[in-house]
Amino acid sequence: MTEIRKNYVRPLDIKHGQVDMAHGSGGRAMAQLIEELFARHLGNEYLAQGDDGALLPYPGEGRLVMATDSHVVSPLFFPGGDIGCLSVHGTINDVAMMGARPLYLSAGFILEEGFKFADLARIVQSMAEAARAAGVPVVTGDTKVVERGKGDGVFITTTGVGIVAPGNELSGRCARPGDVILVSGTLGDHGMAIMAERESLGFESPIVSDTAALHGLIETMRASGADIHVLRDPTRGGLATTLNEIARQSGVGMMLLEKDLPVKPAVNAACEFLGLDPLYVANEGKLVAICAEPDADKLLAAMRNHPLGMDAAVVGRVHEDPHHFVQMTTAFGGKRIVDWLSGEQLPRIC
Amino acid sequence: MKYIDEYRDGEVAQTLAAAIRAEADPARSYHFMEFCGGHTHAISRYGVSDLLPPNVKMIHGPGCPVCVLPIGRVDQAIRLALEQGVTLCTYGDCLRVPASDALSLMKAKARGGDIRMVYSSADAVTLAQKNPDKQIVFFAIGFETTTPPTAVAIKQAAALGLKNFSVLCCHVLTPSAISSILESPEVRQWGTVPLDGFIGPAHVSTIIGSRPYEFFAEEYRKPVVIAGFEPLDVMQAIKMLIRQVNEGRAEVENEFARAVSRDGNLKAQQLVAEVFEMRKAFEWRGLNVLPYSALRIRSQFAEFDAEKRFPLAYASVPDHKACECGAILRGVKRPQDCKIFGNVCTPENPVGSCMVSSEGACAAHYTYGRYKDVA
CATH class of the missing domain: 3.30.1330.10 (PurM-like, N-terminal domain)
Structure with missing residues (x-):
């Protein structure tokens, strides 16, 4: 920056001025x-x-x-x-x-x-x-x-x-059958906070974006010594899309347990109201971790010890599947695919 | 979520699944059609079919609002936006329905059409109030559930004296679609579509009540159980249908008594009757032209009728040759029986309307159930 501000320069009017x-x-x-x-x-x-x-x-x-x-x-x-x-x-x-x-x-x-x-x-x-x-x-x-x-x-x-650091590289290609899938906290907070503000929906909600830098949490996770294979932040497209990306990159399938997915009641209710699925709603302060099975408990404990991972949970497992499907055992007791997000999530009509 | 989670309880589902297994006669099979897309979606999303014994089969019906919308109607909406320069408002899913010339409302938007998604018809009225120099057209689609709000919007626009608001009315009637299925040769003559009963609509029935289905039970000897859109509602209804079949009964039963009465919502019915009247005929996607199956705006409110305000001739457009949506909507074929399912026709590039909404049979099977086809 050059020292251009001399006596004859009028300062920017931050309060009332505009970009031209x-x-x-x-x-x-x-x-x-x-x-x-x-x-x-x-x-x-x-x-x-x-x-x-x-x-x-x-x-x-x-x-x-x-x-x-x-x-x-x-x-x-x-x-x-x-x-x-x-x-x-x-x-x-x-x-x-x-x-x-x-x-x-x-x-x-x-x-x-x-x-x-x-x-x-x-x-x-x-x-x-x-x-x-x-x-x-x-x-x-x-x-x-x-x-x-x-x-x-x-x-x-x-x-x-x-x-x-040498040997610390991570990639979406490294998920292996048998690995455990964890998330660092509740899903869909950012996307629903934005939705509630946008679209003139006219509902008030206590939902707040989770936007946060996660490198501190990752350091804590690394310090636990757990064998972490994949880290990814499930932003646009939500957890569902992120897991599909990893499944394809690693050439594996996944099975989630719906009952273990952490979702705040307010987010769940807003999604229900708008006909959306929290699995597809964006996060900005959450991560997915995939680790070796024997280290899952250790990793979960480390995550929960960090303020940004208090609601961390084990949500599923990686298995062999030539079709790379991400599937889910529903809380209801059935099974279904958790597919890629298709287009934009549009509200259903009735 | 109070009053919702109770109807999605996994443990209750297991108990109910056991009850269904006990009720179903292993010596025969049962084929039930869920009329509504809402039920189709619930069955796929919660994996309800996994909890049913193999001899109880669900057939997806035509009750998905965007699935039955013919290409010609979407073409009209696109023409309004692109040629007449109106601001066209409609409900979310409708934006993706494939129309002529490889267009959809969403693609027309990319071409410069002013097309907006609204959450309610009232938003369209507000838009008209705020933009007096623009013509706002609400593309009104859906069954009886979405009809009363359209009636309210028209009455509101009349009360406000709005000169720039109109409605392209494509509201359709559930009983006509059910009749058409029951009258189809596949069900009536050839018996190629075995149909032992219906799960009756949830939200539609809150408006029209359970009375309109009594005719089907009596005339066609098909049991009808009206059910809510939650997965336990669906399972309970299946159990009730099996029992009716086993006992040789064909009655209208109401599983969704917490919201549906025999007479329905009289106030809403009155509103609809005040603003709309029957069309003599209306083209449905997959079901062809059905007599007295849809509504148009009464002459008293003609100034809010987009078909009268703008030059809008209706032209019927045939479906893509390989598309089986018609047969799928009538329960004659399953999504996976269609040659272009999942290869040419996908949720990203829907060829047929059933691949559009998550309530459509094809989209529901592709999104939630296609892993079953590879095993």
């Missing part, structure tokens, strides 16, 4: 926006270098993991979070699910002309808090502005880099 096309022009207005809003909140020694990229210390032994995630959530602010902290948590989690320790983030902003600085400031502050809490700084970024009507307020793309 000049803020994406690459000129003085953009530099001012970066300095007074982004750098002010997100600031750290790397960002302060002010170059086109960040010069970072080489993290040492191990392999690098890189992941990227674009965030286009609507509404931008929802119970339990906003697009800012979500964009930090989402990418940290993607890096962490690879078995890596997340180190750095980049953030790209696409702003819509007319977007209020006040809202942008709230979002950037929330990002900064999330990054600080996670110990993962935003070290470089980019800002673009699109004309009014061509964006939805703000889109944020974050990229994360992490390092994975």
Whole structure:
């Protein structure tokens, strides 16, 4: 960031101002926006270098993991979070699910002309808090502005880099027949929190998004010594879609027990009301772990000891199946497939 | 969830399953049709068939609102959005029903049509109030359950004096569909579709009551048990049907007494009668043109009738040649008997309407039960 703010520069009006096309022009207005809003909140020694990229210390032994995630959530602010902290948590989690320790983030902003600085400031502050809490700084970024009507307020793309110690790599390809499937907590909280705010459904609910960075929980899980084969965060498409991805990657089948799936009563009720299935609703602070059978109890105990894993549960098992079906024994006593999400989950009619 | 979990209890299900096994005569088989998509969905989602003895078979009926919607009607809705530039509102599942020219409402939306999903007809009225410069059309589909809310919306629009709200009315009637199945040659003459009784609709019956089914029980000698949409409701109804068959009775029984009375919801019926009248004929997907099987808007409310407000001639469009939806809706074939099931026709790219809604027989079998076909 260059020191452009001299006596003759009028400060950004964060309270009443709005993004205009000049803020994406690459000129003085953009530099001012970066300095007074982004750098002010997100600031750290790397960002302060002010170059086109960040010069970072080489993290040492191990392999690098890189992941990227674009965030286009609507509404931008929802119970339990906003697009800012979500964009930090989402990418940290993607890096962490690879078995890596997340180190750095980049953030790209696409702003819509007319977007209020006040809202942008709230979002950037929330990002900064999330990054600080996670110990993962935003070290470089980019800002673009699109004309009014061509964006939805703000889109944020974050990229994360992490390092994975030799032998600690994880992949969705490593589930083996006999393995045990665990989830770190209740399902569907984020998706239903968003749904309740959106669609002008007009129902009030106590449901709060679970958005959280999970690398701390993963460290605790790793420290337990359990033989973890797969970690994955069941975001869009929910647990059902995530398990189908893993089943296909690993070439296995799975059997879930419906009665053991943790779902909050309020989420269950909202899903019931809208004709949705919590298995397909997004999570932003939950993970699926697949581990060797003898270590399941140890891993479950470790998860439950961490604040983000208090409601962890064993929900099923991996078995051999050439068709890679994810199936479920229903609480009712029957069996059924838990299929990929097809299209968007639409409410049923009657 | 209080008052819901009780009807999904696994232990009670086991007890009931044992009772069904005890009731069913191993020397014969039983074929029951669940009319409603809601029942089809419950049976598949909870795995009810796994709890039934092998000689008790369920046949999926035509009671899924989007499944019976003919292509021509969806075409009309698409034309309204793309050619007349209206804002078209409808219920969720309806967006994916395949129509002509490889379109659906969802695909028409991608082509620039202003098509919105609403949760209730009242939302469409609100939209009209808020956008006085836009024509808002509510694409009204469904059986008797969704009809009263459409009537309310029309009356509301009349009271508000809205000039930009209208309804493309495609509401259909359950008893006509049941008659059509009972009158079909497969059931009546050839006996190729064995049918020992019906599970009667849940939500529809809360409106129309149990009385309309009495005719079927008497005239066609088929037992009817009205059941709720929870899995234990379905199992209890199956047990009651088996008992009727065993005792040679053909009566209307009501398992869903907590919500359904003999006369139904008189206030709702009155509302519907005030706003709608019978169409002489209406095309159904799979069941062809059925006389007096659907509703249209009375002339008194003609200004809210999209078919009168816009140039909308109806053109019947045949189904895809290989699609067996028609036979599946009549219970003549099962989803897995269709050549294009699961290969050409999938939930992502539905060819037939039964693959659209999770209440459709094909979508339910694909989504919940197809593992049974590979074993």
